[in-house]
Amino acid sequence: MPTIQTLYDAILNGNAKAAKEITQTSLAAGANPQALVDDTMIPAMNEVGRRYEANEYFVPELLIAARAMKASLELIRPLLSARGAEPVGRVVIGTVQGDLHDIGKNLVGAMLEGAGFEVIDLGVDVSPEKFINAAREKKATLVALSALLTTTMHSMKAVMEKLKESGMRGNVKVMIGGAPVTQKYADEIGADGYSSNANAAVALARKLLAA
Amino acid sequence: MRLKLISCEVFTRELCDAAARSVHQVDLQFLPKGLHDIGCSGMRERLQTAIDGVDTSLCERILLGYGLCNNGIAGLIARAVPLVVPRAHDCMTLFFGSRQRYEDYFRQNPGTYFLTTGWIERGEATGELRQLSIQHANGMDLTYNELVEKYGEDNAQFLYEQLGDQTKHYRRLAFIEMGLEPDGSFLATARSRAQEKGLEFSTEQGDLRLIHALVNGPWDDSEFLTVPPGERIVTDFGGGLIRTEKGNAEAGAE
Numbered sequence: 064m065p066t067i068q069t070l071y072d073a074i075l076n077g078n079a080k081a082a083k084e085i086t087q088t089s090l091a092a093g094a095n096p097q098a099l100v101d102d103t104m105i106p107a108m109n110e111v112g113r114r115y116e117a118n119e120y121f122v123p124e125l126l127i128a129a130r131a132m133k134a135s136l137e138l139i140r141p142l143l144s145a146r147g148a149e150p151v152g153r154v155v156i157g158t159v160q161g162d163l164h165d166i167g168k169n170l171v172g173a174m175l176e177g178a179g180f181e182v183i184d185l186g187v188d189v190s191p192e193k194f195i196n197a198a199r200e201k202k203a204t205l206v207a208l209s210a211l212l213t214t215t216m217h218s219m220k221a222v223m224e225k226l227k228e229s230g231m232r233g234n235v236k237v238m239i240g241g242a243p244v245t246q247k248y249a250d251e252i253g254a255d256g257y258s259s260n261a262n263a264a265v266a267l268a269r270k271l272l273a274a
Numbered sequence: 275m276r277l278k279l280i281s282c283e284v285f286t287r288e289l290c291d292a293a294a295r296s297v298h299q300v301d302l303q304f305l306p307k308g309l310h311d312i313g314c315s316g317m318r319e320r321l322q323t324a325i326d327g328v329d330t331s332l333c334e335r336i337l338l339g340y341g342l343c344n345n346g347i348a349g350l351i352a353r354a355v356p357l358v359v360p361r362a363h364d365c366m367t368l369f370f371g372s373r374q375r376y377e378d379y380f381r382q383n384p385g386t387y388f389l390t391t392g393w394i395e396r397g398e399a400t401g402e403l404r405q406l407s408i409q410h411a412n413g414m415d416l417t418y419n420e421l422v423e424k425y426g427e428d429n430a431q432f433l434y435e436q437l438g439d440q441t442k443h444y445r446r447l448a449f450i451e452m453g454l455e456p457d458g459s460f461l462a463t464a465r466s467r468a469q470e471k472g473l474e475f476s477t478e479q480g481d482l483r484l485i486h487a488l489v490n491g492p493w494d495d496s497e498f499l500t501v502p503p504g505e506r507i508v509t510d511f512g513g514g515l516i517r518t519e520k521g522n523a524e525a526g527a528e
Contacts, residue, residue, distance in 0.1 A: 121413030
């Protein structure tokens, strides 16, 4: 079907309008929504990730591809939910308390959404309690924490401590990221993973939930 | 004592004043502002090069006019003479006069953009440093018109919203007055920037104490890390922010 290749290209090129239109046309023509996701859209996002790793794509390309993916998914997701299909995983994401930067967090959220995760974005300056309540209410399996400053990294540790106190630690995996964050810091505070960029964050999220 | 100071140029006015009044003989070397934007390994390499270029027969200590600055000082190695570094997240600790005072202010006023004379007159990174910045390397520093040209009008609007302003959630702009300002022009500039960005404006009293302590010593361990020859700086977020470790020329930051 030629349209499939075009939806692939629309996502790869970050053309949200085309992605939406092609998805509508394909669904109207009876395309299987799950197959569209699995056979065309996820492979397109994987290719976006490959190009990013190869320095052919940069942050703007990631963002517009994820935006096109989202435009298409907004049409498909209700159909999948109606069939009882579950997202790949539910992620609660936010920038930790005291930190008001969100470029990195938004990028990771968009890429996770593009990979089929349901993303619950709590915004910036998010308290540990808010992360924990959201994870509990939404039955999230993954919590993703972002910080841009060394002055706010301790808030990541505070989330880890609250998770333990609340008895929720065993229910969720925790991944962290942001300019000053390192694998060493993730190990120190007992987070399950660290990622240095948004594309690697998707692979990490898959790996953590598969474990 | 003869000391060498290698510092970010953001402290030019404060450190020139402090060096002039120091009990020691302090040789000053300023590096361009904006090294924190080129990534920790790039910043570390430049600082290490500057440290390695010092004639250590002419000084007993090398002082660093830097904070941790996004881990940019992590991995630096002291060679023939000790390095002395303030225990500071970034330059704001030095402008506020203590780590505690800055952290208290930061906690009570999240989302504050700070300006000082150095931040105003030495502004944004330019030239080579801008080209090397992480923002540039990731395609995140394009103007609106460049975005339109590259990605079309529709995507450009979206991208500009996403990438255009790192400080879009900030609430306040604070001008830190160090008492060295020649006139009211810096304050006026800061105030007008706050107005342009629609931020609440405040003036905070800076404190030169820690900057003076850097050039005077005796470098109490609670406020300064002294790195003995052959050791390197590593982060210590659980304690004093930075500590030393046996050096390894090949090892980078963590």
